[in-house]
Amino acid sequence: MFSRKTLDRVNEMMKDWEKEVEEVYVKKLKFGSPQYTSESGIPLNYVYSPEDVKDIEPEIPGAFPYTRGNRALGYQYMPWMIQLLHGYGTGEETRERTKYLIREGMKGYGETPAVLFAVDTPTHCGFDPDSPKARGMVGLGGVNISTLDDIHTLLKDYDLPNTRVADNIRFTCLPFLAMYVVYAEGRGHRPEELNGQSQNGLGNRCLTTNLPAPTPDAQYRLEIELIKYSCQNIKRWNHTNLCGYVFGEMNITPTQELGIVLSKAVDLVEGGIKAGLKPDEFVPRFSSQVHLGMDFFEEIAKLRAWRRMWAKIMKERFGCNDPRSLQYRIHVHTAGSSLTSQQPLNNIARATLQVLACVLGGVQSMHTNSYDEAIGLPSEEAVRTAIRINQIVLHETGIPHVTDPMGGSYYLEFLTNKVEEEAEKVRAEIESKGGYFECIKNGWLRQLLEKQSIKWRQEVDSGERIVVGLNKFKIEEKEEVPAFTIYQPEIEAEITDRLKRWRANRNNTEVKDSLERVKGAMSDYDNVEKAGILMPALIDAARAKCTLGEMMEAIVEVSGGRIYST
Amino acid sequence: MGKDRRKEKMKVLMARFSLDGHDRGLLSIMSSFRDAGIEVVYIYFSDPKELAKVAEEEDADVIGLTSSMGQHLYIASTLLKVLNERRINAPVIIGGVIPTRDVPELLDMGIKKVFGPGSAPRDAVDFIYGLSI
Numbered sequence: 001m002f003s004r005k006t007l008d009r010v011n012e013m014m015k016d017w018e019k020e021v022e023e024v025y026v027k028k029l030k031f032g033s034p035q036y037t038s039e040s041g042i043p044l045n046y047v048y049s050p051e052d053v054k055d056i057e058p059e060i061p062g063a064f065p066y067t068r069g070n071r072a073l074g075y076q077y078m079p080w081m082i083q084l085l086h087g088y089g090t091g092e093e094t095r096e097r098t099k100y101l102i103r104e105g106m107k108g109y110g111e112t113p114a115v116l117f118a119v120d121t122p123t124h125c126g127f128d129p130d131s132p133k134a135r136g137m138v139g140l141g142g143v144n145i146s147t148l149d150d151i152h153t154l155l156k157d158y159d160l161p162n163t164r165v166a167d168n169i170r171f172t173c174l175p176f177l178a179m180y181v182v183y184a185e186g187r188g189h190r191p192e193e194l195n196g197q198s199q200n201g202l203g204n205r206c207l208t209t210n211l212p213a214p215t216p217d218a219q220y221r222l223e224i225e226l227i228k229y230s231c232q233n234i235k236r237w238n239h240t241n242l243c244g245y246v247f248g249e250m251n252i253t254p255t256q257e258l259g260i261v262l263s264k265a266v267d268l269v270e271g272g273i274k275a276g277l278k279p280d281e282f283v284p285r286f287s288s289q290v291h292l293g294m295d296f297f298e299e300i301a302k303l304r305a306w307r308r309m310w311a312k313i314m315k316e317r318f319g320c321n322d323p324r325s326l327q328y329r330i331h332v333h334t335a336g337s338s339l340t341s342q343q344p345l346n347n348i349a350r351a352t353l354q355v356l357a358c359v360l361g362g363v364q365s366m367h368t369n370s371y372d373e374a375i376g377l378p379s380e381e382a383v384r385t386a387i388r389i390n391q392i393v394l395h396e397t398g399i400p401h402v403t404d405p406m407g408g409s410y411y412l413e414f415l416t417n418k419v420e421e422e423a424e425k426v427r428a429e430i431e432s433k434g435g436y437f438e439c440i441k442n443g444w445l446r447q448l449l450e451k452q453s454i455k456w457r458q459e460v461d462s463g464e465r466i467v468v469g470l471n472k473f474k475i476e477e478k479e480e481v482p483a484f485t486i487y488q489p490e491i492e493a494e495i496t497d498r499l500k501r502w503r504a505n506r507n508n509t510e511v512k513d514s515l516e517r518v519k520g521a522m523s524d525y526d527n528v529e530k531a532g533i534l535m536p537a538l539i540d541a542a543r544a545k546c547t548l549g550e551m552m553e554a555i556v557e558v559s560g561g562r563i564y565s566t
Numbered sequence: 567m568g569k570d571r572r573k574e575k576m577k578v579l580m581a582r583f584s585l586d587g588h589d590r591g592l593l594s595i596m597s598s599f600r601d602a603g604i605e606v607v608y609i610y611f612s613d614p615k616e617l618a619k620v621a622e623e624e625d626a627d628v629i630g631l632t633s634s635m636g637q638h639l640y641i642a643s644t645l646l647k648v649l650n651e652r653r654i655n656a657p658v659i660i661g662g663v664i665p666t667r668d669v670p671e672l673l674d675m676g677i678k679k680v681f682g683p684g685s686a687p688r689d690a691v692d693f694i695y696g697l698s699i
Contacts, residue, residue, distance in 0.1 A: 121585040121635070133612050136640035137585045209587025210610070250590060337590075341663075341683035374683060376636065376665060450593050457594035461686055470684060477684070483665035485636060 001058065002050045010050050017047065039295035040255040042418045048410035056413050061362075061403045065311040067304045067416065068404040069362045070327035075400035080358070081108050081365035082390045083331070085168055087118035087143040088377055089491045091153030094143040099157075100380060105387045108164040108365075112195075115158065116166040116367070118142035124170035125212050126552025129495045133212075138492040141377070142168075145176070146495075146547045147502045151183045160184050165196035166238075171206070171213050173198045174226055175551035178538035181234075197238035197287050200226045201246075203440050204264070208246040208449060216441045218559030224271040224528040229535040231272075231282040238287035240268060245333045248291025250449040251456040254302040255419055257291055259426025260445070262309060264436040266427075269318055275531035283314055284324035290363070292354045293335040299354075300406055301415035302423075303330060303361030309420055331365035332358045339374040342469040344481045347371035348385060355389050359399055360406050366390065376483035499547070506545040514541040515554045522558040576694055577605040579626035579656075581617050583641050584610040588634035591661060595630070598687035604694060614645040618652050628694055629656050634663040639671065646676045657697065661685065 002010075025031035036044045045052075059065070062072035071077070084101050087094040098106075098115055108114040119142040122134035128146045129138045138144050145151060155165065169176050177198055181191050202219035213219065223240065230239040242265055244257040252260065265286065272282050290306070292299050310328035314320040334354040339347045348371045358366050368386040370378035378386070393399055406412045430439050439445045459465035466472045514537070521537035524530065534555075541551050580596055582589055596606045607624050611617040621629055629649075633641060642660060649658070660672060661681035669680045679693055 121587070125585065127585075133585070135612075136583075136637045136644070137635070140635045140637060210589055211587045212584060374663070376663070453590045454594050454597045457597075457687065461688065483667070485665070488636065488640070 001056055002054055007051060007054060014049055014051070021046070038254075038298040038415070038418075039293065040253040040298060040419070040422055042255075042298070042415070042422060048414050050410060053410050053413040053417075056417065059407075064315065064326060065308040066327055067308040068407050070307065070329065070364075074362055074403035075359070075394075076403070078109060079394055079400065080363055080390070081114060081331075082106050082387055083108070083114045083116045083164075083166070083365055083367055084383060084386065085116050085118050085333070085367050086378075086383070088120075088141070089139040089143065089486045090495060091143055091145075091150050093486070095154055095157070098154075101383060101387070104384050105391055112162060112164055113158060114164040114166065115155065116164075116168065117154065118168045120144050121211065123172065123548060126172040126175065126549050126556070128499060128547050128549030129492065130499050131549060136488070136492075138495050139486060139488055144495050145179075146499055146549055148179055148183050148186070148542070148545065149498070149502060151179060155183075160187060160189050161193040161195060163195065165194070167196075167198065169199050170209070170211065171202050171219075172548055172552050173200050173202070174222055174535065174555070175538055175542070175548050177226065177230070178535060178542040178551070179548065181539055182542040191233045192235055194234050195236045197241060198226055198230070199243065200240040201243045203437060204243055204246050207440055207445055208250055213561055214556050214559040215561035216437055218555075218561060219440075220267070220271065220437045221525060221528055221531070221559075222534075222555070223268060224275050224531045225525065225534050227268065227272050227282055228275045228277060228531040231277055231285065232532070238285050239282065240285075241287045241289050241331075243289040245289045245291040247449065248293060248335060249337045251337065251452040252449060253452070254291075254293065254295065254298050255422035256426050256448070256452075258302055258306055258309070258419070258423035260430065260436070261288075262313065262423065262427045263430040263439075265310075266313065266317070266431065267436045269314075271528045273318075274528045276529070279314065279318040279320050280322040280325050283318070283320055284322060284327075286328075288328065288330050290330055290332045291335055292332045292358060294338050294350065294353070296353060296357050297412060297415055298419065299357045300361040301412055301419045303332075303358070303363060304404075304412075304416045305420040305423060306330065307362075308416070309423065329365075330361075330363040331367070332363050333367045334358075334369045336369055336373060339369060339371075340467060340469045341374035342477055343475060344371050344375060346469055347374070348389070351386060352389050352393075355393055356399070359393055362404055372481050372484065375481060376485060379482075379484040382481075382484075502545070502547070510544040511541075511546050511550070514544040514546055515550055517541070518551060518554040519558050522555050575603060575605050576627050576697075577607065577624065578628045578630055578694060579617075579621050579624055580606055580608045580630045580632070581620075582608075582610050582632050583637060584612045586633060586635045586637060588632070588662065591634070592632045595661065595687045595690055598691055599694070602691045602695075604691070614641070614648045617645060618648045618654060621649070621654055621656055622652065626656050628697065629658045630690070631658060631660040632662045633660060636663075638662065638664050639668060642672055642677050643675055659690065659693065661690065 059068050061069035084106050086097050120140050121137050123145050127133040200223050206213040227239045230237040242261050244261040247257050307328045311326040314325050338350050351368050370382035370386045372382040433439050460471050518537045518541050521534045525534050599606050657678040659679045660677050664682045672680050
């Protein structure tokens with residue numbers, strides 16, 4: 001990047017700088033010279049110079065390895081998507097919240113409405129609302145879905161081919177997708193017209209939440225099944241959300257997050273190949289949910305390194321040629337774990353810094369946390385403010401006018417290289433231990449997550465890590481921001497009652513027969529090479545009006561897993 | 567009430583409702599308990615009766631619940647009812663994301679102490695040692 005002459009001059013200048021620090025600050029002013037490190041433990045200098053980035057290759061946005069952005073133009077051509085994960089209670093309540101968010105500015109690309117909805121835990125795990133296992137949890141933290149009617153309640157106002165439907169579902173992604181396909185069919189749409197995404201991240205959800213789930217081997221097969229089905233039938237469907245967010249919420253570091261997610265991607269691409277797909281057929285449809293914490297520059301570096309590492313792996317390891325396979329599209333979820341319930345308005349400042357880091361890192365889409373999310377579900381005012389942060393950065397600051405504005409910063413280019421190097425170590429370590437899914441099975445990843453979250457707490461308790469309002473700058477707290485809550489028992493009764501009517505109004509022989517066929521297909525599907533045989537059975541079951549819980553129960557009866565208690 | 571534990575190790579039964587996946591706080595608290603010499607048994611449960619049964623079998627001195635999704639009133643009230651029926655006297659404490667306004671109701675129904683957001687693991691350790699004196 002620089003001539004030898006320039007570098008020699010820089011080095012001379014740096015000697016002067018070092019001399020001044022040593023003589024004035026250290027000797028005279030008794031400066032203690034603390035050693036700062038990034039969140040991932042990368043040691044930092046007090047200043048960077050061309051010497052630190054002399055070996056980097058010049059890059060432009062829109063060209064391999066895409067460090068500076070996937071496309072030639074960034075936000076000048078297309079602002080980021082403002083998508084807020086939302087949902088609670090019944091479909092009606094969630095639908096009203098969706099409408100409110102869209103009115104205030106939530107949207108996909110262009111004017112496409114985005115419905116990014118959260119479901120409650122019974123839906124995540126596949127317990128129908130009338131199951132004893134679901135007692136007390138129906139409608140909490142997300143909307144409850146068990147029937148085609150529930151999907152209709154949620155989506156009846158939208159033109160499905162022109163709506164981005166993204167379900168944030170943990171283990172029941174396949175039964176839900178089968179139901180969505182059948183629901184759309186009822187409205188006259190073929191699968192290939194649909195647009196949206198599945199989470200398809202059974203493994204990481206099981207790791208980070210310890211909820212009742214199928215066995216790790218079955219999780220892997222179910223994920224590959226969804227990839228194969230959607231790749232062959234719903235071309236525009238983002239089949240798999242490579243979610244690093246949930247790891248970040250367990251206080252994994254930015255480089256660990258990147259390394260873990262890439263190791264997962266490698267396992268899934270290999271699985272897709274075994275299932276008979278060519279990488280260029282399905283790699284372009286991976287989506288993401290990246291965690292964005294408080295280490296401002298390291299997070300920007302992570303976003304840039306993420307694109308570069310992805311492009312290299314897909315090109316060099318898997319031989320992808322389609323540029324879309326090499327362009328990693330990033331959706332960020334700002335760190336819920338960075339929020340405090342103390343002095344909750346401080347969270348607006350945190351979210352603003354995180355949104356800024358995202359924009360400087362060139363993401364495609366963002367969920368911005370509301371300031372009251374450490375207290376409960378967000379209120380309307382709080383979600384509106386979260387949207388406004390995006391709109392202020394977009395329209396008032398001028399920041400999005402220039403692509404990759406940090407590109408060429410000595411510090412940030414150095415940090416991008418370092419993050420890449422450290423994340424690659426994590427990825428290689430997981431691969432050496434048998435890969436991502438193997439490290440779920442052998443407990444290695446779970447142990448790492450537990451260690452990290454305990455470490456964070458110890459650092460906060462000792463004061464080594466400062467969290468404003470939590471362990472420093474505390475005030476006498478009054479609960480000024482009220483918790484947004486729903487009247488759960490009433491909602492649970494209403495939803496259970498609806499399900500009862502649904503069950504009374506279907507052909508039980510068809511239900512039973514189709515569930516037997518799901519079990520048969522799951523039992524035959526003992527290897528990813530056979531992927532593609534389960535989804536047709538699930539679609540038939542959804543046509544026979546089977547519930548989400550019944551389909552999941554049929555899968556788990558065969559796969560095993562799903563521990564309720566220990 | 568509880569036995570004289572002055573010379574014995576305190577035993578806490580930590581319980582997570584199996585459909586609430588938030589266990590980060592719980593991991594930290596359990597680690598602090600163990601560091602403080604408190605014995606910890608950790609279970610998930612979906613029915614309070616399962617939890618009561620384990621509390622009996624393990625002869626727990628304290629039962630610690632966690633709730634971060636808004637189910638605290640439901641699990642606390644159903645559990646206390648079962649414990650009452652079975653005459654299990656171990657005090658029940660609860661932690662997690664619990665709105666301040668629900669604290670009086672939890673204490674009224676018989677929860678001994680609520681550790682909401684901002685509580686440090688040390689607070690729970692001190693509380694448990696306070697019981698043994």
